[in-house]
Amino acid sequence: MRITIPQKEIRVFTISPRTLGLEKYWQELQDTITWSRNFNCTGILIFTGNDTYIEPWLVAQTILEKTLNLSPLVAVNPVYMHPFTAAKMISSFAHLYQRRVYLNMVTGTAVSHLEALGDSVPHDERYQRLLEYIQIVKALLEASRPVTFHGRFYKADHLQLYSVFPKELLPEFVLAGQSPAARSVCDAVGAVGMHMLQSKLADAVLETRGIHFGIVTRPDDAAAWKAAERLFPPDSEGKDLLDYSMRNTDSSWKRRMRFEADQPDAAASGYWLEPFRNSKADCPYFVGSHTRTAELIAKLVRRGVDTFILDIPATEEEYAHASEAFRLAECQLRSSCEPAAALVS
Secondary structure (H helix, E strand, C coil): CCCEEECCCEEEEECCCCCCCCCCHHHHHHHHHHHHHCCCCCEEEEEEEECCCCCHHHHHHHHHCCCCCCEEEECCCCCCHHHHHHHHHHHHHHHCCCCCCCEEECCCCHHHHHHHCCCCCCCCHCCCHEEEEEEHHHHHCCCCCEEEEECCCCCCEEEEECCCCCHHHHHEEEEEEECCHHHHHHHHCCCCEECCCCCCCCHHHCCEEEEEEEEEEEHHHHHHHHHHHCCCCHHHHHHHHHHHCCCCCCHHHHHHHHHHHCCCCCCHCCEEHHHHHHHCCCCCCEEEEEHHHHHHHHHHHHCCCCCEEEECCCCHHHHHHHHHHHHHHHHHHHHCCCCCCCCCC
């Protein structure tokens, strides 16, 4: 699905499943790895948190061992791991697999999870901690001498990794969040800022390199909506779960999404929040024909987006249709096109 155009590559990450139930989660994760590999994605976003079944670094190792073309995008939250340990994990993977690891830097989790961990750092100050965290990780991987760092949250004296890190495999940092504190950290460390797709679609994108949304697409709009409504039927329990999660968060982006979810959907444009309302996704979805979806993707790229994180329903058919939309987007961006391969039926 990744797009290659002159002097630029557009990265496409899928996401690890949110499935309830350990055995089903692990099976769907294996499927996600297989489909992401077969449809030429850049990598897979691996979530972290109190409620994840498997430690994300172990999932990352599974991805590296099972594939030759995928890179893990590992969610890293300072509350779970010291920056030295994160740097050592990245260094170990680089030496073992000669593959880049991407880092999705996050500050938040459910308020109750932070309380369970004894973490009482306020929202904006967590971003200051995140900044120090990234600075230490970068220094450890890039420096040829011991690192000394004295910040508000972290202190290190003559700390170093005892192996030379290959510079071509230095990790890239991805940072989600639209608050001023999040944007400040993103600018300070040169991270790829991730934003949610908004109801104005590409017209709302301004100086954003990363975009996160879900896709349901088919050869025509009617078939896409029929598939979307089948994949995400109304779910009263899911709506109750969303209400509960909103009482258990201090996330700016989630509150903004919740406000939008109370408004009528912009269905004519393809923008759809029903999966979010039903707690089946943490992002908006775009529903439409292959051609309309490709037009959106191409327009986002022209607006400066070079990193996509896609929520794709966990079937090979959905991956095949999403891949067709990206193929057509590449055609539009290159102004040329080859005939499509047969889609999974």
